Amino acid sequence: MTSPLRIALIGAGVMGRQHHQHLQALAEAQLCAIADPGPQAADFAAECGVPYFADHLQMLEQARPEAVIVANPNALHVSTALDCIAAGVPVLLEKPVGVHLDEVRELVAASERSGVPVLVGHHRRHNPLIARARELIEQGSLGRLTTVTALWQVQKPDSYYDIAWRREAGAGMLLTNLIHDLDLLRHLCGEVRQVQAITSNGVRGFANEDSAAVLLQFEGGALGSLTGSDAVAAPWSWELDSGENPVYPRQADQPCYLLAGTRGALSIPQLKRWHYAEDGAGWHQPLLQVQEGFDAGEALRRQLRHFIAVARGQAQPLISAADAGRTLALVEAIRQAAESGQACNPEII
Ligand SMILES: NC(=O)c1ccc[n+]([C@@H]2O[C@H](COP(=O)([O-])OP(=O)(O)OC[C@H]3O[C@@H](n4cnc5c(N)ncnc54)[C@H](O)[C@@H]3O)[C@@H](O)[C@H]2O)c1
Structure with a gap:
């Protein structure tokens, strides 16, 4: 049997915690680290029993996740996703994909050039x-x-x-x-x-x-x-x-x-x-x-299952950075x- 996919969370606020709840219900993946400089994040990481990092670059280097969920503030989406791509780690990136079209173009190019997939969290489609x-x-x-x-x-x-x-x-x-x-x-x-x-x-x-x-x-x-x-x-x-x-x-x-x-x-x-x-x-x-x-079905949980398949190279993102870029x-x-x-x-x- 394949071992659970090791997923890190960058941004453990309201949305990040919802993703974590769904992750807990899936046997095919597990949380492996949390990166968030906020005041409550270290306690939350301790509750989850995973290593805590204030800085996501340190997390990527030390925890070496196989996939990452990014749920930090909108203005940080593209730069954070670019860091994940540079580390070769597939990303589930919360919506909006970015805040400026030019930065989204940069993200699309980086994902296409590297072959590292980005799935954007327009979860209703799931x-x-x-x-x-x-x-x-x-x-x-x-x-x-x-x-x-x-x-x-x-x-x-x-x-x-x-x-x-x-x-x-x-x-x-x-x-x-x-x-x-x-x-x-x-x-x-x-x-x-x-x-x-x-x-x-x-x-x-x-x-x-x-x-x-x-x-x-x-x-x-x-x-x-x-x-x-x-x-x-x-x-x-x-x-x-x-x-x-x-x-x-x-x-x-x-x-x-x-x-x-x-x-x-x-x-x-x-x-x-x-x-x-x-x-x-x-x-x-x-x-x-x-x-x-x-x-009937739970869209966020289905999105997560789809992301696991994307990260494993078994599926193409239902909503790529380019697709979400057109919505933006x-x-x-x-x-x-x-x-x-x-x-x-x-x-x-
Ligand atoms: N898909 C949806 O329906 C949906 C719903 C709500 C929010 N969202 C999206 O989720 C994202 C987060 O929203 P939220 O409501 O959880 O906000 P939030 O403010 O509750 O959480 C954001 C978290 O990011 C952390 N953060 C700030 N700077 C960071 C950094 N440099 N690195 C890592 N973490 C950092 C903050 O400390 C906070 O814990 C937003 O992009 C928002 O658009 C999506």
């Missing part, structure tokens, strides 16, 4: 219901995808903004939250050719946006809208609707994405599909509803469109 939705779209169950409606509408408690950096420019919900929805929309509906956007900080009054309305034109021809706010008492968001994370009380009957095509429509996460009994029917005939089946480029185009009032095209990574 949810089996997303795989099933993608399959339905690819099989043509919706016909030609025509309109896409996406919603991310939640109430973050005021205390969320007690932490100073969360109130500052660049740290808004576009990069923190809507990036997940935009990544899924790319995954399900294809690349986005052009965006228009309006953002507002009208509710909270901080430097970054609390609400956004985005128009999307997909390369396949579909048109979409994404409306988001973290300052509304509303039930429409992946967090509340998907039940993926039990910390968010679930609104199981509410959708967050509505995809409509010439032959059918699909609500996500419910995976209810609507269609007419016969081609050529119209709004005077009954629209039939089908409940599509899918295996989409966020950047939305930001530019909101600032300029002009339609913008996402850069190609």
Whole structure:
């Protein structure tokens, strides 16, 4: 039997600890070290019974992990992942892949040149219901995808903004939250050719946006809208609707994405599909509803299993640095469109 893959954790905050919880449940891998300069990290490493390092370079040199999970602050993602690549260690890198497109290009080049894989943590793609939705779209169950409606509408408690950096420019919900929805929309509906956007900080009054309305034109021809706010008492968001994370009380009957095509429509996460009994029917005939089946599954744990296969050279990353770079480029185009009032095209990574 293969021995468990030795995985180190760089950044043991909220997200790093979630990864650790899932790691504990897997027999095929084990935590081997923690690197984090923060005040609680040494105690956490002691609790986990693994060596502690304040500095990740020392950790890479001394603990010699076979793979690394990077869950440190966004601005450190690329430089840390580059250090791991230089040490020849495959990386599961939390989202966003980076904060600037140029640094992401550097990361993509380093990963491709060295052959050391990077998997980016857009974990929702690992949810089996997303795989099933993608399959339905690819099989043509919706016909030609025509309109896409996406919603991310939640109430973050005021205390969320007690932490100073969360109130500052660049740290808004576009990069923190809507990036997940935009990544899924790319995954399900294809690349986005052009965006228009309006953002507002009208509710909270901080430097970054609390609400956004985005128009999307997909390369396949579909048109979409994404409306988001973290300052509304509303039930429409992946967090509340998907039940993926039990910390968010679930609104199981509410959708967050509505995809409509010439032959059918699909609500996500419910995976209810609507269609007419016969081609050529119209709004005077009954629209039939089908409940599509899918295996329930834990996206973060599935992501970790996939990462272990990637690190062992048995799979290609489901979300490479280049792929995640295109999601970041989409966020950047939305930001530019909101600032300029002009339609913008996402850069190609
Ligand atoms: N996939 C998701 O749904 C999801 C959810 C939340 C956060 N995240 C991502 O995870 C990352 C961490 O977010 P968080 O909420 O856990 O933040 P956090 O502040 O709780 O944790 C960050 C940790 O990184 C440590 N750190 C700081 N500098 C470091 C360095 N030089 N080397 C190693 N560690 C260092 C901090 O001490 C802290 O323990 C972010 O990139 C965030 O975008 C992803």
